[in-house]
Amino acid sequence: MYDQPAVRRQAPVPAYDRMLESIRYEGAYPTLERADETVRRVMAALGRELTGDVRADLAARLPLEAALAFTGAVPDPDRRTGWGFVKDLAARNGISPAVARWDTGAVLSVVARLAGPDLLSRVLRALPEGYALLFGQAELTRRQEAQEA
Secondary structure (H helix, E strand, O other): OOOOOOOOOOOOOOHHHHHHHHHHHHHOOOOHHHHHHHHHHHHHHHHOOOOHHHHHHHHHHOOHHHHHHHHOOOOOOOOOOHHHHHHHHHHHHOOOHHHHHHHHHHHHHHHHHHHHHHHHHHHHHHOOOOOOHHHOOOOOHHHHHHHHO
């Protein structure tokens, strides 16, 4: 036959590396290591909040490293509001609530994009009030549903 020219391809960037770059940008973190620490803390905290099919479906959309941090946490029977989630994250990690809120927003806004709109809606329905803002979403649905009922 004929010789084809060699195509130079860059090595594919692993999904977790892309996730870390996005979170590093969203959170304005100085290093990928700082972004990685933040992902692991926030995903473990989220893993304590979700159970069942929604937990499994979200884990399937995450890069392996984030999914392991998420599913490695045992769900907590106590339900926390969004603000309770932030305060618990702060207390467990010895950081201020302001830093915990910043970290949560940086990570969960990227998780929201990875999940997609349908799964994100299911995740938010499975959580108590106050989480939508943490995922970078407006929390209008529950109030509208309550007014319509």
